[in-house]
Amino acid sequence: MGTQRTQVAIVGAGPSGLLLGHLLHNAGIDNLIIERQSGDYVLGRVRAGVLEQTTVDLLDEAGVGARMHREGLFHDGYDLTFGGARHRIDLHGLTGGKRVMVYGQTEITRDLMDARAAVGRPTVYEATDVAPHDFDRDAPTVTWRKDGAVHEVRCDFIAGCDGFHGVSRTSVPEGGVTTYEKVYPFGWLGLLSDTPPVSHELIYSNHERGFALCSMRSMTRSRYYVQCPLEDKVEDWSDAMFWDELRRRLDPATAATLVTGPSIEKSIAPLRSFVAEPMRFGRMFLAGDAAHIVPPTGAKGLNLAASDVRYLSRALIEFYAQKSSAGIDAYSARCLARIWKAERFSWWFTSLMHKFPETGAIGRKLQQAELDYLVQSRAASTVMAENYVGLPF
Numbered sequence: 104m105g106t107q108r109t110q111v112a113i114v115g116a117g118p119s120g121l122l123l124g125h126l127l128h129n130a131g132i133d134n135l136i137i138e139r140q141s142g143d144y145v146l147g148r149v150r151a152g153v154l155e156q157t158t159v160d161l162l163d164e165a166g167v168g169a170r171m172h173r174e175g176l177f178h179d180g181y182d183l184t185f186g187g188a189r190h191r192i193d194l195h196g197l198t199g200g201k202r203v204m205v206y207g208q209t210e211i212t213r214d215l216m217d218a219r220a221a222v223g224r225p226t227v228y229e230a231t232d233v234a235p236h237d238f239d240r241d242a243p244t245v246t247w248r249k250d251g252a253v254h255e256v257r258c259d260f261i262a263g264c265d266g267f268h269g270v271s272r273t274s275v276p277e278g279g280v281t282t283y284e285k286v287y288p289f290g291w292l293g294l295l296s297d298t299p300p301v302s303h304e305l306i307y308s309n310h311e312r313g314f315a316l317c318s319m320r321s322m323t324r325s326r327y328y329v330q331c332p333l334e335d336k337v338e339d340w341s342d343a344m345f346w347d348e349l350r351r352r353l354d355p356a357t358a359a360t361l362v363t364g365p366s367i368e369k370s371i372a373p374l375r376s377f378v379a380e381p382m383r384f385g386r387m388f389l390a391g392d393a394a395h396i397v398p399p400t401g402a403k404g405l406n407l408a409a410s411d412v413r414y415l416s417r418a419l420i421e422f423y424a425q426k427s428s429a430g431i432d433a434y435s436a437r438c439l440a441r442i443w444k445a446e447r448f449s450w451w452f453t454s455l456m457h458k459f460p461e462t463g464a465i466g467r468k469l470q471q472a473e474l475d476y477l478v479q480s481r482a483a484s485t486v487m488a489e490n491y492v493g494l495p496f
C-alpha cells in the first residue's frame with residue numbers, strides 16, 4: 104500500500120471540497136482531495152445558479168472570484184407569477200441594498216479546479232472504494248483504490264465533502280448520526296439552452312399545472328425548470344414538450360416572448376429536505392450536501408455548502424495557527440443554526456410555489472391567499488427577501 108501524509112484529507116471535489124482545499128492552501132495548510140469521479144464528470148453536472156453575497160465574498164477571499172465578477176450577473180430582484188400576473192420582489196430595496204449573483208456552479212467548480220491546479224495542490228480523481236478510518240482517534244486515515252493499488256493518506260483531520268450519496272456520513276458508527284428527512288412528491292425537470300433568457304431577472308411561477316422557474320447562466324444561456332411527477336424519466340420529455348409546458352405555466356405576456364432552442368442539457372432532480380446531526384465526529388467533519396439537502400426552490404444548496412466551508416476553514420486555520428480547538432468544537436452547532444433556517448425557508452418557498460394534489464382545492468386557495476398577501480405586504484415581502492439574499496453570519 105502506498106502511504107502518504109497530509110494535514111487535512113478532503114473527500115469529494117465538488118464545490119465544498121475544492122473551496123475548502125483552496126482556503127486551507129492559502130493559509131499554508133497541506134491538504135489532499137480524493138474524488139470518486141473524473142474532473143470532467145464533476146464539471147458536467149449542471150446545478151446551482153444563484154449565489155448569496157456571503158458566498159461571493161468567500162470566493163473573493165479564496166482569490167477565485169475574478170471571472171465571477173467579469174461574467175456573473177448581479178440581480179436586484181426576481182418576479183413571482185401567479186393568477187396570470189407578475190409581481191416583482193425588490194431584493195435590493197427590501198434588504199437595504201443587498202442582492203444576489205447569478206453565476207453557475209459549473210463555473211465556480213471550473214474556477215476552483217483551475218486555481219488548485221495552478222498552485223499544484225494534489226487531487227486524486229477516479230478513486231474507488233474511498234473510506235475514512237479512525238476518525239475517533241488522533242491519527243485518522245483515508246484509503247482508496249486506484250490503478251489496481253490500494254492507497255492511504257495519514258492526516259490530522261478528514262473533511263467529508265462527498266455529497267448526499269457520499270461515504271463519509273455513512274461511515275459514522277450506527278447511532279452516531281441523527282437524520283431528519285422530508286421527500287417531496289415531485290421532481291424538477293431542468294433544461295439548459297443557448298437562448299436569451301425570457302427576462303433579465305428570475306421568474307418563479309405558481310401555476311395550476313405546477314411550478315416553473317425561469318433562470319439563466321448569462322444573457323445568452325438560459326436555465327429553465329418545470330415541476331414534474333417523480334416517476335417521469337428525462338427521455339419522456341422532448342424539447343418541444345418541455346417548451347410547451349413551460350409556456351403554459353407562465354403569464355401570457357411572458358410566454359409570448361419566450362425564445363426556445365435545442366437543449367444542451369436536460370435532467371430531473373428529486374427534491375428533499377435533509378439534515379444530519381451532528382456534523383463533527385472526532386477528527387472528521389461533514390460539510391455541504393454530505394450533511395444537508397434543501398429543495399432548490401430557495402437557491403440555498405450551494406450557499407449552505409459555502410457557509411459550512413467558511414466555518415470549517417476558519418476553525419482549522421485557528422487550530423493550526425493558535426493551537427485552539429474552539430472553532431472546531433463549535434463547528435457543528437454554528438453550521439446547524441444556519442442550516443435549519445435555510446431548511447425552513449426552502450421548505451416554505453417550495454410549499455408555497457408547487458402543486459400538491461394531496462392538499463386539494465383548499466390547498467391551492469391557501470397558496471393563492473398567501474401569495475396575494477406576500478406581494479401586497481411590505482413586511483411579508485421583506486421576510487422573503489432577507490431569507491433569499493441570505494441571513495447574516
Ligand code: FAS
Pocket residue numbers: 114115116117118119120137138139140145149150151152153208233264265266267268269270271371372373390391392393399401402403404405406408
Ligand atoms: P456535491 O454533491 O456537489 O459534491 C460531492 C462530490 O463528492 C462529488 O464530486 C462526488 O462525485 C464526490 N463523491 C461522492 N461520493 C464519494 C466517495 N465515496 N468518494 C469520493 N468522492 C465522492 N443548489 C442550488 O442552490 N440550486 C440548484 O438549482 C441546485 N440544483 C441541484 C440539482 C441536483 C441534481 C443536485 C444533486 C443538487 C442541486 N443543488 C442545487 C445543490 C447543489 O448545488 C449542492 O448544494 C452542491 O453541489 C453542494 O456541493 P458539495 O457539498 O460539494 O456536494
Ligand code: PHB
Pocket residue numbers: 150151152153305318319326399400401402
Ligand atoms: C438555477 O439557476 O439553477 C436556479 C436558480 C434559482 C433557484 C434554483 C435554481 O431557486
